[in-house]
Amino acid sequence: MSLDLPLIFAALMGLSILLYVVLDGYDLGVGMLMPAADAHEQELMVASIGPFWDANETWLVLGVGILLVAFPVAHGIVLGALYLPVVAMLIGLMLRGVAFEFRIKAEGWHRELWNWLFWFGSFLASFAQGLMLGRYITGFHTGFGYYVFAMLVGASLCGGYVLLGSTWLILKTEGTLQKKALGWARWGLIWVALGVGLVSLATPFVSTTVQAKWFDFPRTLALMLLPLATLAAGWMVWATTGRLRRGEREWDWMPFAATVAIFALAFAGLAYSLFPYVVMDRMTLWEAASHPSALKFMLLGVAIVFPLLLAYTVFAYRVFRGKARAGLYE
C-alpha cells in the first residue's frame, strides 16, 4: 500500500491551521475586546485565556512548520510574497505574548501601557493574518482592487476573532461580563455576516479559478449546503445569545460551538476553493512536496505524537473547565 504523503501532510497542515485559527482566534479576540471592559473585567478576561494562549499559538508553529518542512518550495513563495504582513503579525504576536506576562506583574501606568500593547498586538496580529489570507487566496496578484480585497478580509477576520472571543467569554464568565459579552457577540456576528458575505461574493470575481469551481452546475447545488449550514450556525449564535440575554443559564457553550462551526465551514469552503493548489494557480501540493524519505520520517513522529498531543490538550482544557476566576497566580 502506498500512501499519498503530500495529501496526508496537506490535511495535517489544514487541521493545524484550522485549530490555530479557532484556538488563538478566541484569545486574540479577547485581546481586542479589552478596551471595552473595566479593570476588574479585564482581569477575568485575561484569566479566561491565561492557561491556554501559549499552547494555542503553538498550532501556528506546527502549521507553518508543516508548510516549511513538507512543502518547502511553497513556503518560500508564500512567505516571501507575504513578507511584510508576516513581520507585522510576528511583532503583533510578540507584543501580545509578552504584554500578557508583563501586565500581570506591572502596576499603575505600566499596567495601562501593557494593556494597550496587549490590545494593539492582538489587533495587529489578527488584521495581518486576514491580510495574508486575502493576498493568499488571490494568488498574490498586485493591483488596487486586490489590496482593497485583502484589507477587507483583514477587517473580516478581526470581526471573526471578536466573535470567537466574545462567545468564549460567554462560556467562561458569568454576571455582568457575560452580559456584555452577549452584546459583543451580536455585534461580532453582524460584522462576520457582512465580512463572510462580501468575501464570498468578491472571491469569484477576483479569481477565475474559484469561480470555475463554485459555478459548475449541478455541483453548485450540492455546494450550496456549505453556505446554508453557515447560515444555520450563524442563526444558532443569534438565537442562543438571545436566550442567554433573557436570563436562561443553560447552553452557554452553544454560541462558541456555533461560531467554531462557522469557522470550520468557512475553512472547508476555502480549502475546496484552493485544492489542489498550495500556491494559488501556480503550484499543486504534489509539486511542492519534499522528498518522500523526509515525509515518511515525519509521518512516523506525527503518528506517535499527534494522539498524545490531542490527549494532553484535552487534559489541560478539562483542568481549567468552568468559569474563570480573577487572580491567576493565586
Next chain:
Amino acid sequence: MDNADVLLLARAQFGLNIAFHILFPTLTIALGWIVFYFRIRYARSGDAAWLATYKLWTKVFALTFAMGVVTGITMSFQFGTNWPGYMQKVGNIAGPLLAYEVLTAFFLEATFLGVMLFGMNRVPGWLHIFSSAMVAIGTTISAFWILALNSWMQTPAGHVMDGSQLIAGDWLQVIFNPSFPYRMTHMLLASGLTASFVVAGLSAWRLLHSGEDPSARKTLRTGLMLAAVLAPVQIFVGDLHGLNTLEHQPAKIAAIEALWKTERGAPLVLFAIPDDEKRRNDFAIEIPKGASLVLKHDANAELKGIDAFAPNVPPVAPVFFAFRVMVGMGALMLLVAWAGVWATREGALPRRWMLWAFSGFTFAGWIATLAGWLVTEMGRQPWLVTGILKTADAVGGPSGAQLGASLTAYIITYTVMLIAYFVVLTHLAGKGTAA
C-alpha cells in the same frame, strides 16, 4: 542595492533574532529543572518558604518562557523567508528535525506550563509535580532537536544524494553526528550555569533590597552551589568540544587561535589584534609552542593555519575575540561561584559588596553563551552547512528594503521587550517572597 548588502541585512536580521532568542531558552532549559527542584522541596517539607520560593521562580520562568516562545515563532518564519536556499538544499534533513521539535517539545511544554502556573489548586499534588516535570523535560527535548540540527550543520553526517536532492541515509547518524554529543553537553551545562547565576544574582538582589529573607538565603546558596559544581565540569567539557572541533572543523580552530600559517610547534596566542586584511597578528603576546602542546599534546606537532583552508575561511578577529570573552567569563564565573560557596558556608550571610558582586553576575551566563555561539557560528563561515552549502548561496526572498524596514521594527520591539524584562525581573526580585 546589490546582493552583498542583501546578504549582510539577511544575516544581521537573522543574527539579531537568533541571538535575542537564545537568551531565553538558555535560561529556561535549566531553570525548568531548578523550579521543579523547588517544587519537590516544598512537597517533601510542606515549608511555606519553599512554596513562596517556588511561586516566585515560576513567575520568572513564565516570563522568560514567554519571551522565548514569541521570539521562537519569529525564528520559525525566518528560516524560510531569509534563507530559502537552505530549505531547498537541506530541507529534507533540517525540516524533519525542526518538525520533531515542535511535535515532541513545544506542545508538551506549552500545554503543561498552563497547568504548572495556574493549576496548583485545581489538580492533585502529584499531577502538579508531574506537570512541572513535563515542562522541564519539554525544554530539554527542545534543546536536543535544535542542537542535533545545529551540530549536523557544523559536522554533517548520515546524508546521501538522491538525484539532485540531499536526503537522510541514516537518521541516527544525522542526529548523533560527530559534534552533537559535545555540543549538547556544552549547551546544557551553559544553561545550568546561566540559570544558577540568575538564581544566585536575583536572590542577592533581594537580600540587598528587602532585608532579611530566609528563602532568598536558601536560593542564593542553591544557585552558588550549583554554579560551583557546574563551572569546572563545563571547562572540562569545553576542552573536549574544542578537540572535537579540531578534528572536524580545523579552520574554526585556526581562527580561534589566530593561527595564520601552518607550522610545527605553533604558539599559543594569548592576546593579539588579528588583521583579517593583511592576515597577521598585531601586538601579539604568545607562548611559544603552546597551541601545539594544548591541542595536540606534543610541543612540536603541526597545526594547520588559516592558509591551509583559504579561501574558505572564517573571519578571524571576531572568532578570536569572542572565544576569549567566553573563556574569560567562564573563568570569572568559576571564581565567583567558589568564592560564593565559601562566603555562604554554614548559613553565613555574605558581605554587602559580595552580594553586589553576585547581582552584577546575574546575567554572566548570557554573555558567555552569546560569545560561545558567536565562536561556533562565525567560525563555521563561509559555510552554512559545512562543505555542502555556503551562506551566500542560501540567501534570497525579501528585498533589501523589506529586510531593512523589518530589521528596524525588530530592533525597536526587542529593545522594548528586553528593557521591560529587566524592569519586571528586578521588581519581582526586589519585592521578595514576603509580598
